[in-house]
Amino acid sequence: MNKQNNQNKKRKIEGIVVSxxxxxxxxxxxxxxxxxxxxxxxxxxSKHFKAHDENNEAKIGDKVIIEETRPLSKDKRWKVIKIVKKNQGEKIDEEIKSEEEMLTDEKIESDVIIENQ
Known part of the structure; x- marks a missing residue:
């Protein structure tokens, strides 16, 4: 029964992944x-906590819930339990990159047309 009480006492906090x-x-x-x-x-x-992320799923800007655990290293005493909200910035960056690629492709095509004339 004592172990069960200790598991319930683990602190859970919510934060944003910065690295x-x-x-x-x-x-x-x-x-x-x-x-x-x-x-x-x-x-x-604010305070920074190093947390264990077994599958490397959390990315910068994600909102996560971390839970207190046994010491895993010199600085790590927390583990990522759940990713509450994914960062939408990556999708925007990908869209911008694809637009830039399209623009450079159009520029290259226009340069080729000008050279052929």
Missing amino acids: DKMNKTVVVDVWRFKKHPLYHKILKV
């Missing part, structure tokens, strides 16, 4: 609001 350059590891940026003790101003505070 996926390491193998099976992502860096997640978690934001929270904190009230200043003296001035009572609400501050937005």
